[in-house]
Amino acid sequence: MKKSRLFLLVAIVLVSALALTACGGGSNTDSGENGDQPKTTVLKAGHTLAPDHPYNDGMLKFAELVEQKTNGQIKIDVYPAAQLGSEREAIEGVQMGTIDITLVSTAPLAGFSDAFLALDLPFIFKDRTHAYKVLDGEIGQDMLSKLDGTGLIGINFWENGFRNLTNGERPVVVPEDAKGLKVRTMENQIHMDSFRAIGADPTPMAFGELFTALQQKTVDGQENPLPIIWTSKFFEVQEHLALTGHFYAAVPLLINEKLFNSFSPEVQQAILEAAEEARDFERNIIKEMDESLLGDLKEAGMQVTEPDKAVWEEAMKSVYDKYESKIGTDLIQKIKQAAN
Numbered sequence: 001m002k003k004s005r006l007f008l009l010v011a012i013v014l015v016s017a018l019a020l021t022a023c024g025g026g027s028n029t030d031s032g033e034n035g036d037q038p039k040t041t042v043l044k045a046g047h048t049l050a051p052d053h054p055y056n057d058g059m060l061k062f063a064e065l066v067e068q069k070t071n072g073q074i075k076i077d078v079y080p081a082a083q084l085g086s087e088r089e090a091i092e093g094v095q096m097g098t099i100d101i102t103l104v105s106t107a108p109l110a111g112f113s114d115a116f117l118a119l120d121l122p123f124i125f126k127d128r129t130h131a132y133k134v135l136d137g138e139i140g141q142d143m144l145s146k147l148d149g150t151g152l153i154g155i156n157f158w159e160n161g162f163r164n165l166t167n168g169e170r171p172v173v174v175p176e177d178a179k180g181l182k183v184r185t186m187e188n189q190i191h192m193d194s195f196r197a198i199g200a201d202p203t204p205m206a207f208g209e210l211f212t213a214l215q216q217k218t219v220d221g222q223e224n225p226l227p228i229i230w231t232s233k234f235f236e237v238q239e240h241l242a243l244t245g246h247f248y249a250a251v252p253l254l255i256n257e258k259l260f261n262s263f264s265p266e267v268q269q270a271i272l273e274a275a276e277e278a279r280d281f282e283r284n285i286i287k288e289m290d291e292s293l294l295g296d297l298k299e300a301g302m303q304v305t306e307p308d309k310a311v312w313e314e315a316m317k318s319v320y321d322k323y324e325s326k327i328g329t330d331l332i333q334k335i336k337q338a339a340n
Protein backbone atom coordinates (compact mmCIF):
# COMPACT_ATOMS: atom_id res chain seq x y z
CA MET A 1 0.00 0.00 0.00
CA LYS A 2 1.35 3.43 -1.00
CA LYS A 3 2.66 5.25 2.07
CA SER A 4 0.34 8.21 1.38
CA ARG A 5 -2.73 5.89 1.38
CA LEU A 6 -1.36 4.09 4.42
CA PHE A 7 -1.06 7.26 6.46
CA LEU A 8 -4.25 8.80 5.03
CA LEU A 9 -6.14 5.67 6.09
CA VAL A 10 -4.59 5.77 9.54
CA ALA A 11 -5.13 9.56 9.83
CA ILE A 12 -8.85 9.11 9.05
CA VAL A 13 -9.22 6.42 11.69
CA LEU A 14 -7.23 8.47 14.23
CA VAL A 15 -9.99 11.05 14.11
CA SER A 16 -12.94 8.68 13.85
CA ALA A 17 -11.72 6.03 16.25
CA LEU A 18 -10.45 8.15 19.18
CA ALA A 19 -13.36 6.91 21.30
CA LEU A 20 -12.40 3.35 20.68
CA THR A 21 -10.33 2.05 23.51
CA ALA A 22 -9.60 -1.49 22.46
CA CYS A 23 -9.83 -3.97 19.63
CA GLY A 24 -13.30 -5.12 18.62
CA GLY A 25 -14.63 -7.59 16.06
CA GLY A 26 -12.95 -10.84 15.06
CA SER A 27 -13.72 -14.10 16.75
CA ASN A 28 -12.68 -15.86 19.98
CA THR A 29 -12.01 -12.53 21.64
CA ASP A 30 -10.84 -13.07 25.19
CA SER A 31 -9.56 -10.65 27.84
CA GLY A 32 -6.32 -11.19 29.74
CA GLU A 33 -6.18 -13.11 33.03
CA ASN A 34 -7.07 -10.21 35.34
CA GLY A 35 -9.32 -8.49 32.83
CA ASP A 36 -7.33 -5.29 32.56
CA GLN A 37 -4.95 -6.69 29.92
CA PRO A 38 -5.72 -5.69 26.28
CA LYS A 39 -8.06 -8.26 24.74
CA THR A 40 -6.66 -10.90 22.41
CA THR A 41 -8.62 -11.16 19.19
CA VAL A 42 -8.18 -14.24 17.00
CA LEU A 43 -8.93 -13.65 13.30
CA LYS A 44 -9.74 -16.26 10.64
CA ALA A 45 -7.84 -15.93 7.35
CA GLY A 46 -8.46 -18.23 4.40
CA HIS A 47 -7.14 -18.87 0.91
CA THR A 48 -7.67 -21.49 -1.74
CA LEU A 49 -4.14 -22.72 -2.46
CA ALA A 50 -2.01 -25.56 -1.10
CA PRO A 51 -0.17 -25.20 2.26
CA ASP A 52 3.18 -25.18 0.38
CA HIS A 53 2.17 -22.35 -1.98
CA PRO A 54 3.63 -18.86 -1.31
CA TYR A 55 0.10 -17.58 -0.47
CA ASN A 56 0.39 -19.64 2.69
CA ASP A 57 3.96 -18.60 3.47
CA GLY A 58 2.89 -15.00 3.04
CA MET A 59 -0.21 -15.35 5.21
CA LEU A 60 1.80 -17.05 7.98
CA LYS A 61 4.40 -14.26 7.80
CA PHE A 62 1.55 -11.71 7.96
CA ALA A 63 0.11 -13.45 11.04
CA GLU A 64 3.53 -13.52 12.72
CA LEU A 65 4.15 -9.82 12.03
CA VAL A 66 0.68 -8.71 13.14
CA GLU A 67 1.03 -10.62 16.42
CA GLN A 68 4.46 -9.08 16.97
CA LYS A 69 3.44 -5.53 16.07
CA THR A 70 0.28 -5.67 18.25
CA ASN A 71 2.08 -7.27 21.21
CA GLY A 72 -0.15 -10.31 20.92
CA GLN A 73 -3.45 -8.40 20.77
CA ILE A 74 -4.24 -9.79 17.30
CA LYS A 75 -3.62 -13.42 16.38
CA ILE A 76 -4.48 -14.78 12.92
CA ASP A 77 -5.30 -18.43 12.20
CA VAL A 78 -4.56 -19.28 8.54
CA TYR A 79 -6.76 -21.82 6.69
CA PRO A 80 -5.32 -22.93 3.28
CA ALA A 81 -6.75 -25.23 0.60
CA ALA A 82 -10.22 -23.63 0.43
CA GLN A 83 -11.09 -24.88 3.96
CA LEU A 84 -13.17 -21.70 4.34
CA GLY A 85 -14.66 -22.00 0.84
CA SER A 86 -13.87 -21.06 -2.75
CA GLU A 87 -12.49 -17.62 -3.60
CA ARG A 88 -15.98 -16.32 -4.40
CA GLU A 89 -17.32 -17.76 -1.12
CA ALA A 90 -14.34 -16.30 0.77
CA ILE A 91 -14.99 -12.84 -0.66
CA GLU A 92 -18.66 -13.13 0.40
CA GLY A 93 -17.54 -14.42 3.80
CA VAL A 94 -15.23 -11.46 4.39
CA GLN A 95 -17.98 -9.10 3.26
CA MET A 96 -20.38 -10.65 5.80
CA GLY A 97 -17.77 -11.01 8.52
CA THR A 98 -17.96 -14.80 8.81
CA ILE A 99 -14.34 -14.80 7.59
CA ASP A 100 -12.05 -11.97 8.65
CA ILE A 101 -9.32 -11.97 5.97
CA THR A 102 -8.76 -13.57 2.58
CA LEU A 103 -6.30 -13.48 -0.30
CA VAL A 104 -7.85 -13.87 -3.77
CA SER A 105 -6.92 -13.31 -7.40
CA THR A 106 -8.61 -10.22 -8.86
CA ALA A 107 -10.49 -12.33 -11.43
CA PRO A 108 -13.31 -13.60 -9.13
CA LEU A 109 -13.61 -10.08 -7.66
CA ALA A 110 -15.15 -9.06 -11.00
CA GLY A 111 -18.38 -10.48 -9.61
CA PHE A 112 -18.25 -7.91 -6.78
CA SER A 113 -16.61 -4.83 -8.30
CA ASP A 114 -15.53 -3.55 -11.72
CA ALA A 115 -12.56 -1.80 -10.12
CA PHE A 116 -10.03 -4.48 -11.08
CA LEU A 117 -11.22 -5.48 -14.57
CA ALA A 118 -8.26 -3.78 -16.27
CA LEU A 119 -5.83 -6.00 -14.36
CA ASP A 120 -7.29 -9.12 -15.98
CA LEU A 121 -6.82 -7.99 -19.58
CA PRO A 122 -4.47 -10.26 -21.55
CA PHE A 123 -0.85 -9.05 -21.69
CA ILE A 124 -1.70 -5.81 -19.84
CA PHE A 125 1.59 -6.04 -17.93
CA LYS A 126 5.00 -6.38 -19.62
CA ASP A 127 6.76 -7.82 -16.57
CA ARG A 128 6.74 -7.79 -12.74
CA THR A 129 8.37 -4.36 -12.51
CA HIS A 130 5.55 -2.94 -14.62
CA ALA A 131 2.92 -4.75 -12.55
CA TYR A 132 4.31 -3.56 -9.20
CA LYS A 133 4.64 0.02 -10.46
CA VAL A 134 0.92 0.04 -11.29
CA LEU A 135 -0.37 -2.04 -8.37
CA ASP A 136 1.65 -0.30 -5.63
CA GLY A 137 1.22 3.13 -7.18
CA GLU A 138 -1.72 5.50 -7.61
CA ILE A 139 -3.61 3.29 -10.08
CA GLY A 140 -3.62 0.23 -7.85
CA GLN A 141 -4.34 2.19 -4.69
CA ASP A 142 -7.26 3.89 -6.44
CA MET A 143 -8.64 0.49 -7.44
CA LEU A 144 -8.40 -0.78 -3.85
CA SER A 145 -10.12 2.33 -2.50
CA LYS A 146 -13.12 1.55 -4.73
CA LEU A 147 -13.86 -1.41 -2.43
CA ASP A 148 -14.46 0.91 0.54
CA GLY A 149 -18.13 0.75 1.51
CA THR A 150 -18.65 -2.74 0.03
CA GLY A 151 -17.88 -4.45 3.34
CA LEU A 152 -14.32 -5.13 2.14
CA ILE A 153 -11.08 -3.24 2.63
CA GLY A 154 -8.42 -4.05 0.04
CA ILE A 155 -5.14 -3.54 1.88
CA ASN A 156 -2.57 -4.18 -0.86
CA PHE A 157 -1.75 -6.49 -3.77
CA TRP A 158 0.20 -9.69 -3.35
CA GLU A 159 1.17 -11.94 -6.26
CA ASN A 160 -0.13 -15.04 -8.00
CA GLY A 161 1.81 -14.30 -11.16
CA PHE A 162 1.87 -14.71 -14.93
CA ARG A 163 -0.45 -17.47 -16.00
CA ASN A 164 0.52 -20.27 -18.44
CA LEU A 165 -1.66 -22.72 -20.36
CA THR A 166 -1.50 -26.45 -19.64
CA ASN A 167 -3.48 -29.26 -21.29
CA GLY A 168 -3.61 -33.03 -21.49
CA GLU A 169 -4.14 -33.35 -25.24
CA ARG A 170 -1.36 -31.84 -27.37
CA PRO A 171 1.57 -29.42 -27.54
CA VAL A 172 0.45 -25.78 -27.90
CA VAL A 173 2.69 -23.24 -29.63
CA VAL A 174 0.48 -20.95 -31.71
CA PRO A 175 -3.06 -19.93 -30.65
CA GLU A 176 -4.59 -22.19 -33.33
CA ASP A 177 -3.16 -25.18 -31.42
CA ALA A 178 -5.59 -24.39 -28.59
CA LYS A 179 -8.63 -24.37 -30.90
CA GLY A 180 -11.39 -26.56 -29.46
CA LEU A 181 -9.59 -27.21 -26.15
CA LYS A 182 -11.95 -27.11 -23.16
CA VAL A 183 -10.00 -24.79 -20.85
CA ARG A 184 -10.98 -24.15 -17.23
CA THR A 185 -10.82 -20.46 -16.49
CA MET A 186 -11.50 -18.39 -13.39
CA GLU A 187 -15.01 -16.96 -13.09
CA ASN A 188 -14.19 -13.84 -15.11
CA GLN A 189 -15.69 -12.74 -18.42
CA ILE A 190 -12.46 -11.18 -19.71
CA HIS A 191 -10.62 -14.44 -19.13
CA MET A 192 -13.37 -16.41 -20.87
CA ASP A 193 -13.56 -14.03 -23.84
CA SER A 194 -9.78 -14.12 -24.22
CA PHE A 195 -9.89 -17.89 -24.69
CA ARG A 196 -12.92 -17.68 -26.96
CA ALA A 197 -10.90 -15.26 -29.13
CA ILE A 198 -8.42 -18.06 -29.90
CA GLY A 199 -11.14 -20.66 -30.53
CA ALA A 200 -10.83 -22.46 -27.19
CA ASP A 201 -13.87 -23.43 -25.12
CA PRO A 202 -13.62 -21.68 -21.70
CA THR A 203 -15.25 -23.36 -18.66
CA PRO A 204 -15.37 -21.22 -15.48
CA MET A 205 -14.84 -23.28 -12.32
CA ALA A 206 -13.81 -22.80 -8.70
CA PHE A 207 -10.17 -23.68 -8.12
CA GLY A 208 -10.98 -26.41 -5.57
CA GLU A 209 -12.75 -28.51 -8.24
CA LEU A 210 -10.01 -28.18 -10.82
CA PHE A 211 -7.66 -31.09 -10.08
CA THR A 212 -10.53 -33.62 -10.20
CA ALA A 213 -11.89 -32.03 -13.39
CA LEU A 214 -8.49 -32.42 -15.06
CA GLN A 215 -8.09 -35.97 -13.73
CA GLN A 216 -11.53 -36.96 -15.02
CA LYS A 217 -10.97 -35.02 -18.26
CA THR A 218 -14.09 -32.95 -17.72
CA VAL A 219 -11.83 -30.18 -18.99
CA ASP A 220 -8.77 -30.56 -21.26
CA GLY A 221 -6.68 -27.79 -19.74
CA GLN A 222 -6.28 -24.91 -17.34
CA GLU A 223 -4.10 -21.86 -16.91
CA ASN A 224 -2.08 -20.85 -13.85
CA PRO A 225 1.39 -19.67 -12.84
CA LEU A 226 4.15 -22.26 -12.33
CA PRO A 227 3.99 -22.16 -8.49
CA ILE A 228 0.34 -23.29 -8.64
CA ILE A 229 0.98 -25.90 -11.34
CA TRP A 230 3.65 -27.33 -9.02
CA THR A 231 2.06 -27.03 -5.56
CA SER A 232 -1.36 -28.20 -6.81
CA LYS A 233 0.36 -31.09 -8.66
CA PHE A 234 -1.29 -30.33 -12.01
CA PHE A 235 1.78 -31.91 -13.65
CA GLU A 236 0.31 -35.27 -12.55
CA VAL A 237 -2.73 -34.76 -14.80
CA GLN A 238 -1.45 -32.36 -17.48
CA GLU A 239 1.27 -33.37 -19.94
CA HIS A 240 1.67 -30.15 -21.92
CA LEU A 241 2.76 -26.72 -20.61
CA ALA A 242 2.84 -23.66 -22.91
CA LEU A 243 4.64 -20.66 -21.37
CA THR A 244 2.11 -18.14 -22.69
CA GLY A 245 2.13 -15.74 -19.69
CA HIS A 246 -1.17 -14.43 -21.07
CA PHE A 247 -2.63 -12.93 -17.84
CA TYR A 248 -0.97 -11.50 -14.74
CA ALA A 249 -2.93 -12.44 -11.59
CA ALA A 250 -2.69 -9.76 -8.89
CA VAL A 251 -3.95 -10.78 -5.45
CA PRO A 252 -5.66 -8.24 -3.17
CA LEU A 253 -5.41 -8.93 0.57
CA LEU A 254 -8.97 -8.34 1.81
CA ILE A 255 -10.17 -7.68 5.39
CA ASN A 256 -13.69 -7.18 6.69
CA GLU A 257 -14.35 -3.42 6.68
CA LYS A 258 -16.31 -3.24 9.97
CA LEU A 259 -13.69 -5.33 11.74
CA PHE A 260 -10.79 -3.21 10.51
CA ASN A 261 -12.55 0.03 11.42
CA SER A 262 -13.24 -1.34 14.90
CA PHE A 263 -9.55 -1.61 15.69
CA SER A 264 -7.57 1.12 17.45
CA PRO A 265 -5.45 3.35 15.16
CA GLU A 266 -2.32 1.67 16.48
CA VAL A 267 -3.61 -1.81 15.63
CA GLN A 268 -4.72 -0.64 12.18
CA GLN A 269 -1.29 0.77 11.45
CA ALA A 270 0.32 -2.46 12.68
CA ILE A 271 -1.88 -4.48 10.29
CA LEU A 272 -1.11 -2.20 7.33
CA GLU A 273 2.64 -2.30 7.96
CA ALA A 274 2.63 -6.08 8.45
CA ALA A 275 0.74 -6.45 5.16
CA GLU A 276 3.44 -4.48 3.32
CA GLU A 277 6.26 -6.63 4.68
CA ALA A 278 4.35 -9.88 4.10
CA ARG A 279 3.49 -8.83 0.53
CA ASP A 280 7.18 -8.31 -0.36
CA PHE A 281 8.04 -11.60 1.35
CA GLU A 282 5.36 -13.46 -0.65
CA ARG A 283 6.27 -11.82 -3.95
CA ASN A 284 9.92 -12.84 -3.52
CA ILE A 285 9.01 -16.48 -2.98
CA ILE A 286 6.76 -16.47 -6.05
CA LYS A 287 9.58 -14.97 -8.13
CA GLU A 288 12.10 -17.54 -6.88
CA MET A 289 9.71 -20.42 -7.60
CA ASP A 290 8.86 -19.03 -11.06
CA GLU A 291 12.57 -19.04 -11.86
CA SER A 292 13.33 -22.49 -10.47
CA LEU A 293 10.29 -24.68 -11.16
CA LEU A 294 10.56 -25.17 -14.93
CA GLY A 295 13.25 -27.84 -14.48
CA ASP A 296 11.20 -29.61 -11.83
CA LEU A 297 8.09 -29.59 -14.03
CA LYS A 298 10.07 -31.01 -16.97
CA GLU A 299 11.53 -33.66 -14.67
CA ALA A 300 7.97 -34.47 -13.56
CA GLY A 301 7.18 -35.25 -17.20
CA MET A 302 5.68 -32.04 -18.59
CA GLN A 303 6.43 -31.25 -22.24
CA VAL A 304 7.14 -27.50 -22.36
CA THR A 305 6.71 -25.10 -25.29
CA GLU A 306 7.73 -21.43 -25.39
CA PRO A 307 5.16 -19.68 -27.62
CA ASP A 308 5.84 -16.27 -29.16
CA LYS A 309 3.93 -14.03 -26.73
CA ALA A 310 3.45 -11.30 -29.36
CA VAL A 311 1.45 -13.75 -31.49
CA TRP A 312 -0.80 -14.62 -28.52
CA GLU A 313 -1.21 -10.96 -27.59
CA GLU A 314 -2.36 -10.21 -31.14
CA ALA A 315 -4.76 -13.18 -31.10
CA MET A 316 -6.39 -12.10 -27.81
CA LYS A 317 -6.43 -8.34 -28.38
CA SER A 318 -10.09 -8.25 -29.50
CA VAL A 319 -11.14 -8.35 -25.82
CA TYR A 320 -9.74 -4.82 -25.50
CA ASP A 321 -12.33 -3.61 -28.02
CA LYS A 322 -15.11 -5.36 -26.13
CA TYR A 323 -14.19 -4.06 -22.63
CA GLU A 324 -12.52 -0.72 -23.34
CA SER A 325 -15.67 1.34 -22.83
CA LYS A 326 -16.47 -0.45 -19.54
CA ILE A 327 -12.93 -0.21 -18.18
CA GLY A 328 -12.03 3.21 -19.61
CA THR A 329 -9.58 3.96 -22.42
CA ASP A 330 -7.65 6.38 -20.23
CA LEU A 331 -7.08 3.80 -17.50
CA ILE A 332 -5.86 1.19 -19.99
CA GLN A 333 -3.52 3.75 -21.56
CA LYS A 334 -2.21 4.83 -18.12
CA ILE A 335 -1.48 1.22 -17.22
CA LYS A 336 0.29 0.51 -20.51
CA GLN A 337 2.28 3.76 -20.34
CA ALA A 338 3.53 2.82 -16.87
CA ALA A 339 5.68 0.20 -18.59
CA ASN A 340 8.02 2.90 -19.88
Ligand code: EAX
Residues within 6 Å of the ligand: 048, 049, 087, 104, 105, 160, 186, 206, 207, 223, 224, 228, 249
Ligand atom coordinates in the same frame (compact mmCIF):
# COMPACT_ATOMS: atom_id res chain seq x y z
O1 EAX B 1 -6.00 -17.23 -6.64
O2 EAX B 1 -8.50 -19.95 -9.47
C1 EAX B 1 -7.32 -19.82 -9.87
O3 EAX B 1 -6.86 -20.35 -10.89
C2 EAX B 1 -6.41 -18.92 -9.04
O4 EAX B 1 -5.13 -18.88 -9.60
C3 EAX B 1 -6.33 -19.44 -7.62
O5 EAX B 1 -7.59 -19.49 -7.10
C4 EAX B 1 -5.45 -18.52 -6.74
